[in-house]
Amino acid sequence: MCRSIKTLFNFEPPATHEEIQAASLQFVRKLSGFQKPSKANEEAFDRAVLEVAEAAERLLNTLVTQAEPRSREVELERARIRSAQRFGTNR
Numbered sequence: 001m002c003r004s005i006k007t008l009f010n011f012e013p014p015a016t017h018e019e020i021q022a023a024s025l026q027f028v029r030k031l032s033g034f035q036k037p038s039k040a041n042e043e044a045f046d047r048a049v050l051e052v053a054e055a056a057e058r059l060l061n062t063l064v065t066q067a068e069p070r071s072r073e074v075e076l077e078r079a080r081i082r083s084a085q086r087f088g089t090n091r
Contacts, residue, residue, distance in 0.1 A: 005030075009060055012069035020060070024053035 005026045008015035028048045029035060037045035 007070075007075075008056070009063055010065050010067060010070050011072060011075075015060060017057070020056050021049070021053050024049050024056055027052055 005023050008019055008023060032045060
């Protein structure tokens with residue numbers, strides 16, 4: 001899994017359209033191997049990002065859980081701790 005794609009389900013407040021778009025762009029970049037597609041591939045690339053974002057939004061809107069919503073602040077702190085453990089830095 002691409003590390004820059006973050007979990008978007010079960011957060012309070014829910015994931016925004018911009019967060020879903022960003023994750024979709026990262027996913028399509030990973031699949032295609034393009035950071036920025038050529039002019040010849042731009043239309044297909046942009047269409048894929050749109051379609052992935054639509055599918056992701058439908059998914060997030062239909063998933064259900066009994067778990068308490070996650071906190072973005074808590075998840076961010078956990079990520080900082082993992083990063084410090086992994087890379088030996090204290091930010």
